[in-house]
Amino acid sequence: MLPASAYAVDADIRRAESLPAAAFTDVEFLTRELETIFHNAWLFAPEPNSDDDTRSLAAQVAARGARAPFAQLGRPLFLQRGWDDDELRAFGNTCTHAWFPLVQGPSRGPTLVCGQHGRRFDCTGRFVSQPGFAGLPDFPRACDHLAPVAVAPWRDHLFTRFAADGAPLAETLAAVDESLVRFPDNLARAPGAGVVREVAGNWKQHAWNYLDRFHIGFIHRAPGGLADAIDLASYQTELHGDAVLQWAWASDPADGIDPALLPARFADPGGRRVFALWWFVWPNLTLNFYPWGLSVNVYQPVPGRPDVTRFIWTHHVLDPQKHAARDRRWLSSQVDAEDIDALAQVTRGLRSGLAPRGRFAPADETGPHWFHRKVALAVTP
Ligand code: FES
Ligand SMILES: [Fe+2]
Incomplete structure (x- = not known):
């Protein structure tokens, strides 16, 4: 790692330099990010990616005693609904005896029995019994019970946090919630629309690019690009603590969100309609609300x-007909392909070893500046 001062990002966008290239290429910096940013933040729990069972993760563990495995950052975890209470808990999916994965698929019951040597846990994660362990001194120890991970629901989804302490999820998502007070929260998971890809580029390049409105007129240019579908001059970037909202009017009001689904501040007497609410939630989640x-x-x-980045993409449908038209009217696949290609090229560009720290265009790059500074403060406080 470079000295901490080499990563500092000035609060004044007119003076600030971007994070150095090393922050995107250095394995040690990534390790530090995992220990800081990804340890302390609420992380979206990826929805199960199965065509057979399209229930959300939250639905899979709605009933008393229900449990379901999932992974966070490649780490196997499981969710467990209480048997004697309604509480939802999350644990490492690792037996405390000899580390066999405890939960292989959705199941339900008052106790959980490990498949390797029969250790039994209750629905609060406490060791109950195991053949051969009766009368052992100093047993069970605290670490023979399962270690909890924080979990919190949001609409039909779940978030987890490895750190035991921190602000509640509702605080992180307060501004997002304010924008969604009239947006339905019972969207149906689109079958077969889940995608998990390994794509080129550090995770921060994808976040940076998402927050960058400046590239739209170039990478997604007219004719036929996103720059045509939206009124680019109306593009707004709003910084809200741990979340950033980007939005613009649709060029064609028929492609905009029904104003009845949005708060009054998005109503336009001239009849223009919001093309999308593009929410970025620190550190690595985007929630993109469209008419579909x-x-x-x-x-x-x-x-x-x-x-590289593991890029997870799921759809949750409000209007099936519009969802079917998402590539034609909202350019879903086209914008994705253009971004993925641009970031593969940036990744190649970085390999010169000659990339200096960049600067920010003050009117156009408030989102990227916010993100770079937040990373710097979190990793090298
Ligand atoms: S690994 Fe679970 S009982 Fe041995
Ligand atoms: Fe883009």
Whole structure:
């Protein structure tokens, strides 16, 4: 790692330099990010990616005693609904005896029995019994019970946090919630629309690019690009603590969100309609609300590999007909392909070893500046 001062990002966008290239290529910097940013933040729990069972993760663990496995940053975890209470808990999916994964798929019951040597846990994660362990001194120890991970629901989704302490999820998402008070929260998971890809580029390049309105007129240019579908001059970037909202009027009001679904501040007496609410939630989640529903993107770092990102993409449908037209009217696949290609090129550009720290265009790059500074403060406080 470079000295901490080499990563500092000035609060004044007119003076600030971007994070150095090393922050995007250095394995040690990625390790530090995992220990700080990804340890302390609420992280979206990726929805199960199965065509057979399209229930959300939250639905899979709605009933008393229900449990379901999932992974966060490649780490196996499981969710467990209480048997004697309604509480939802999350634990490492690792037996405390000899580390066998405890939960292989959705199941339900008052106790959980490990498949390798029969250790039994209750629905609060406490060791109950195991053959051969009766009368052992100093047993069970605290670490023979399962270690909890924080979990919190949001609409039909779940977030987890490895750190035991921190602000509640509702605080992180307060501004997002304010924008969604009239937006339905019972969207249906689109079958077969889940995508998990390993794509080129550090996770921060994807977040940076998402927050960058400046590239739209170039990478998504007219004719036929996103720059045509929106009124680019109306593009707004709003910084809200741990979340950033970007939005613009649709060029054609028929492609805009029904004003009845949005707060009054998005109403336009001239009849213009919002093309999308593009929410970025620190550190690596985007929630994209369109007339057809919600597109969720997660940019997961891959431990030990700073030059790739695990890109998770699911759809949650409000209007099936509009969802079917998402590529034609909202350019869903086209914008995605253009961004993925641009970031593969940036990743190649970085390999020169001659990339200086950049500067920010003050009117156009408030989102990227916010993000770079937040990373710097979190990793090298
Ligand atoms: S690993 Fe679970 S009982 Fe041995
Ligand atoms: Fe883009």
